[in-house]
Amino acid sequence: MIRRDFLGLVGATLVGSLAQADELKHPDIWLKDDQKAVFESVIKKLDMVERTVGYAKFNLISFDETLKIAKNYPKIGAFTPAEIAYIEEVFYTDPAIYGFYGKRTIENLSDAINEKEVIKIDGTGHYVYRGHSQELLVRIMKDVGKTIILTSGIRSSMKQLSLHLDKIKSENGNITVASRSLVPPAYSYHSVGDFDVGKKGWGHQNFTANFARTEEFWNLQKLSYVSMRYTIGNGDGVRFEPWHVKIV
Numbered sequence: 001m002i003r004r005d006f007l008g009l010v011g012a013t014l015v016g017s018l019a020q021a022d023e024l025k026h027p028d029i030w031l032k033d034d035q036k037a038v039f040e041s042v043i044k045k046l047d048m049v050e051r052t053v054g055y056a057k058f059n060l061i062s063f064d065e066t067l068k069i070a071k072n073y074p075k076i077g078a079f080t081p082a083e084i085a086y087i088e089e090v091f092y093t094d095p096a097i098y099g100f101y102g103k104r105t106i107e108n109l110s111d112a113i114n115e116k117e118v119i120k121i122d123g124t125g126h127y128v129y130r131g132h133s134q135e136l137l138v139r140i141m142k143d144v145g146k147t148i149i150l151t152s153g154i155r156s157s158m159k160q161l162s163l164h165l166d167k168i169k170s171e172n173g174n175i176t177v178a179s180r181s182l183v184p185p186a187y188s189y190h191s192v193g194d195f196d197v198g199k200k201g202w203g204h205q206n207f208t209a210n211f212a213r214t215e216e217f218w219n220l221q222k223l224s225y226v227s228m229r230y231t232i233g234n235g236d237g238v239r240f241e242p243w244h245v246k247i248v
């Protein structure tokens with residue numbers, strides 16, 4: 001065995017046992033039976049609010065606006081005290097119990113995005129912050145070429161909540177597993193400037209490890225000014241995300 005292989009093996013074993021230790025410390029947490037009805041109704045109302053305001057605008061929507069729209073559209077109907085309490089619980093729970101160790105990025109549920117500070121990127125349905133994020137995106141698009149696109153930009157707490165709950169649903173109620181790929185609503189760096197890029201025309205594939213095999217990813221890697229937020233084995237407990245560009 002050559003030395004490099006040996007070290008690789010030790011490294012893999014170490015990473016494996018650390019992951020195992022983490023699983024023992026944090027047994028998977030599942031949605032409770034008595035939460036299921038309110039969980040489903042919150043998902044449904046958020047979807048209806050999204051359909052009402054549109055995909056792009058929903059990326060920026062605040063908690064207060066969401067409540068207002070639901071209340072003003074009889075087809076949706078006002079969020080009930082139980083639904084609001086559930087949203088608050090999801091927002092304020094410390095996700096370390098799910099094995100997620102990232103930093104909180106939004107302090108209060110009512111914090112809103114200042115729309116003067118953002119710019120919509122043509123043809124994407126997504127926004128980035130003016131200044132640093134916008135400059136970085138423009139530079140990446142110029143250096144990598146026309147086949148790289150913005151696939152997700154700024155996400156408000158409500159957009160992230162909607163994605164997070166949808167993920168819990170698709171993981172059959174396993175909050176721990178869901179939190180590794182769709183982080184809880186107060187903890188997304190998308191709320192403070194990070195964005196995702198992908199290969200044009202690749203759809204959902206852009207959010208899989210396959211993106212790391214594209215020419216776009218390799219060209220991205222060559223750019224000294226670009227760094228990725230969630231590398232392999234990152235300390236936040238998030239899966240490897242080769243598409244997620246780190247801002248700060």
Ligand SMILES: [Zn+2]
Pocket residue numbers: 152190195196241243244245
């Ligand atoms: Zn991302």
